[in-house]
Amino acid sequence: MGNRESRLPILDEPIKEPLKVRNYIGGEWVESKGEIVDIVNPATCKVMGKVPISTKEEIEAAVKAAQEAFPDWRRTPPLARARCMFRLKELMEEQFEELSRIQTMEHGKTIDESRGETRRGIENVEVAAGVPSLMMGYNLEDIASGIDEYLIRQPLGVFGIIGPFNFPFMVPLWFIPYALATGNCIIVKPSSEDPISQVKIAEMAEEAGIPAGVYNLVNGGRTVVTGMLENREIKGICFVGSTPVGHGVIYKKCGETGKRVIAQCGAKNFLLVMPDADLPATIATCMTSFYGNAGQRCLAGANLLVVGEGLSQSEHNAFYKKVVDAFVDTASKIRVGYGLDESVQMGPLRDKSKKDTVTKFIEKGAEEGAKLRLDGRKVKLVGDWPHACFLNPTVFEDATPDMTIGKEEIFGPVAAIMRAKNFDEAIEIIHANPFGNAASIFTQNGKLAREFQYRVECGNIGINVGIVAPMAFFPFSGMKDSFFGILHGQGQEAIRFFTESKVVIQRWF
Amino acid sequence: MSEPVPTTSAIINFSERLEDDSSKFYEKLTQKFAQNKELFAGFAQEGKKNKTLIVRTYQETITDALEACFAFKGFKLDDYAPQTTISESISYLDALKMAVQLEEKACKFYLDAAECGKSLLATIPRAFQKVADTRNKRKLKLKSLLDSAK
Numbered sequence: 001m002g003n004r005e006s007r008l009p010i011l012d013e014p015i016k017e018p019l020k021v022r023n024y025i026g027g028e029w030v031e032s033k034g035e036i037v038d039i040v041n042p043a044t045c046k047v048m049g050k051v052p053i054s055t056k057e058e059i060e061a062a063v064k065a066a067q068e069a070f071p072d073w074r075r076t077p078p079l080a081r082a083r084c085m086f087r088l089k090e091l092m093e094e095q096f097e098e099l100s101r102i103q104t105m106e107h108g109k110t111i112d113e114s115r116g117e118t119r120r121g122i123e124n125v126e127v128a129a130g131v132p133s134l135m136m137g138y139n140l141e142d143i144a145s146g147i148d149e150y151l152i153r154q155p156l157g158v159f160g161i162i163g164p165f166n167f168p169f170m171v172p173l174w175f176i177p178y179a180l181a182t183g184n185c186i187i188v189k190p191s192s193e194d195p196i197s198q199v200k201i202a203e204m205a206e207e208a209g210i211p212a213g214v215y216n217l218v219n220g221g222r223t224v225v226t227g228m229l230e231n232r233e234i235k236g237i238c239f240v241g242s243t244p245v246g247h248g249v250i251y252k253k254c255g256e257t258g259k260r261v262i263a264q265c266g267a268k269n270f271l272l273v274m275p276d277a278d279l280p281a282t283i284a285t286c287m288t289s290f291y292g293n294a295g296q297r298c299l300a301g302a303n304l305l306v307v308g309e310g311l312s313q314s315e316h317n318a319f320y321k322k323v324v325d326a327f328v329d330t331a332s333k334i335r336v337g338y339g340l341d342e343s344v345q346m347g348p349l350r351d352k353s354k355k356d357t358v359t360k361f362i363e364k365g366a367e368e369g370a371k372l373r374l375d376g377r378k379v380k381l382v383g384d385w386p387h388a389c390f391l392n393p394t395v396f397e398d399a400t401p402d403m404t405i406g407k408e409e410i411f412g413p414v415a416a417i418m419r420a421k422n423f424d425e426a427i428e429i430i431h432a433n434p435f436g437n438a439a440s441i442f443t444q445n446g447k448l449a450r451e452f453q454y455r456v457e458c459g460n461i462g463i464n465v466g467i468v469a470p471m472a473f474f475p476f477s478g479m480k481d482s483f484f485g486i487l488h489g490q491g492q493e494a495i496r497f498f499t500e501s502k503v504v505i506q507r508w509f
Numbered sequence: 510m511s512e513p514v515p516t517t518s519a520i521i522n523f524s525e526r527l528e529d530d531s532s533k534f535y536e537k538l539t540q541k542f543a544q545n546k547e548l549f550a551g552f553a554q555e556g557k558k559n560k561t562l563i564v565r566t567y568q569e570t571i572t573d574a575l576e577a578c579f580a581f582k583g584f585k586l587d588d589y590a591p592q593t594t595i596s597e598s599i600s601y602l603d604a605l606k607m608a609v610q611l612e613e614k615a616c617k618f619y620l621d622a623a624e625c626g627k628s629l630l631a632t633i634p635r636a637f638q639k640v641a642d643t644r645n646k647r648k649l650k651l652k653s654l655l656d657s658a659k
Contacts, residue, residue, distance in 0.1 A: 007513050008515070111516075112571060115567075116572045116577070119569065119570075284628060287578045288578050291578050292577025292578055293577060342518045342519035342522060343514055343580075345578045345580055
């Protein structure tokens with residue numbers, strides 16, 4: 001403690017007493033027989049709830065409940081299912097502030113970030129409410145004389161949705177509303193670190209009139225995931241998390257059991273600063289990109305490439321210095337603390353083990369020869385909070401793509417600044433990295449920006465945008481080791497993921 | 510210790526309080542003075558609309574992807590805190606003077622917030638500007654009332 005800055009009053013916490021989280025199976029809130037673990041507010045270190053690590057029997061019960069609910073739900077007209085989405089949206093709007101504050105409490109992000117997350121989640125419900133149009137098939141008369149052909153989209157059955165800790169409210173909503181609106185039944189397994197947001201969504205789903213068994217919530221860990229993967233009644237899995245789990249476990253097992261899969265995984269995102277970039281705007285955008293959500297996002301900036309396109313060596317050096325100095329100066333002023341303090345710009349890491357992991361990366365970066373310009377291990381907080389999960393922004397300069405901090409996903413508030421001689425070298429550096437989630441370019445040169453968009457092998461491309469977060473009506477893309485599957489979450493692709501295309505050819509004698 | 514720098518949330522929170530306090534102030538004037546009762550009642554009602562506009566715009570625009578870590582640098586909320594408590598014995602003339610000061614401060618707050626928040630998504634500074642315009646119109650109206658009451 002100590003070494004702190006003055007602050008604004010803390011917003012009222014919506015959870016006053018530790019909350020006992022239960023499972024929601026077949027329309028009933030049920031106790032789990034599994035082990036119970038604490039849900040800890042990472043800023044205050046106070047226990048805010050208890051969550052069960054559910055058993056194999058409990059996930060099987062949820063699958064059974066979902067299977068039983070499916071026949072009726074798929075026969076519910078899309079318009080009626082859409083109305084459930086409208087009601088769910090209304091409930092989310094009514095509880096907008098409470099939902100946002102809960103995210104800050106259970107995850108640690110700032111209140112502005114939480115409200116942004118709530119909004120992004122609601123937008124997916126809004127898009128899915130358009131299911132009567134989105135789910136339409138197509139047809140063609142006279143494919144041969146007197147014969148017509150048409151395509152219809154049908155739901156498949158039961159899906160499993162496995163959420164990550166970093167966006168406890170929004171990420172499951174990349175899938176939930178689309179799965180439900182298209183007539184499927186679901187089992188949601190939130191992160192056991194911050195499951196309360198999903199409990200709130202399940203409560204609202206119940207209130208919105210989604211029938212028993214259509215929406216199930218099973219808390220837990222590996223047992224629940226394995227139970228989902230091994231159960232052949234589950235037709236598909238949506239997963240957002242790390243690449244080792246996403247590829248090595250989820251994708252592999254879904255292949256073995258014939259399931260559809262969306263596995264959105266890790267990232268190492270490069271941001272290019274070209275000599276003609278609007279520097280003040282670029283640096284401000286970089287702060288959001290590298291330090292928003294305390295760097296715990298798969299779209300976060302990780303490596304800043306200062307590109308010397310068209311510059312002499314000495315000009316490149318001067319440009320590099322200017323970028324680094326501005327970056328360090330701005331990052332050093334970011335106010336870190338409890339996200340319910342409205343003067344705080346960055347919250348803690350989700351838990352101490354994550355802080356320890358990031359700390360090891362910082363140590364490794366220094367060992368491997370990168371220059372530590374801003375050391376986030378020297379914690380300076382707004383307010384008197386335990387330091388357990390906090391780090392301040394960290395900046396390395398003279399990093400290289402082959403260093404550990406230059407190639408591996410850190411998932412924390414650490415920026416590695418490096419040089420690229422020119423645009424082509426920058427693209428080569430990006431392509432040498434196994435991930436392909438996002439990349440951005442900061443420039444005023446349209447031709448170069450187009451070339452960047454054209455050539456870079458990443459699913460989400462930013463042009464003067466640091467966090468390339470696709471809106472709900474676009475797919476959340478990803479390539480290479482950042483994504484495993486074919487169709488992505490959100491929008492029209494999610495509708496296709498959750499439906500089977502059936503073709504009918506008809507002739508009347 | 511450095512000064513707390515307000516985030517977007519703090520600015521929105523302040524504007525909510527500003528509109529609430531302003532509405533209460535004009536409601537009191539409505540009860541206290543027979544002159545321009547309808548005008549004051551209209552101002553009180555307008556405060557509720559302003560608040561809805563600001564909060565709705567913020568909640569429907571804010572995105573963590575573009576605005577995380579954003580702060581209104583150099584913005585001191587205390588500088589904009591208006592005086593809205595009126596004494597029982599206040600005269601009509603003094604109440605009008607207070608109202609003019611209230612509108613001046615509110616207008617400045619919204620204009621400064623719009624300027625400082627330029628790099629937020631445009632709908633937010635635009636909403637601040639819109640409310641600044643309505644508060645400025647009130648100020649002009651109140652000033653003319655004050656001039657004619659003197």
